[in-house]
Amino acid sequence: MIKRFNRIRFSKLNKKLKMKKKELEKFFNRLEELLEVNGCNGRDLTNAEIILDEMNIPKEEQIEFLENCRKSGGFCDCEIFLNSEEYLREIYNN
Numbered sequence: 001m002i003k004r005f006n007r008i009r010f011s012k013l014n015k016k017l018k019m020k021k022k023e024l025e026k027f028f029n030r031l032e033e034l035l036e037v038n039g040c041n042g043r044d045l046t047n048a049e050i051i052l053d054e055m056n057i058p059k060e061e062q063i064e065f066l067e068n069c070r071k072s073g074g075f076c077d078c079e080i081f082l083n084s085e086e087y088l089r090e091i092y093n094n
């Protein structure tokens, strides 16, 4: 119970922590590479999740980032480039 409460508190405190512009660029470059190797499964953001883990992005930030992908029409990895790229660049511009 206490653990749960702390986690919610923690996520609220970190609401303003976002990925940096530089990290976003790294993400796009890596996603391009992984899409060439793994391809897109057309279902979910598997490659994106692999990259965020690789980059040691905190879980809360990962969830937020993936939500932002879906919100802008990126429901699978290749759709991030097709639909979300511009939107993500606008959000993660610091």
Ligand SMILES: [Zn+2]
Pocket (backbone or CB within 6 Å): 040, 041, 042, 043, 076, 077, 078, 079
């Ligand atoms: Zn796709």
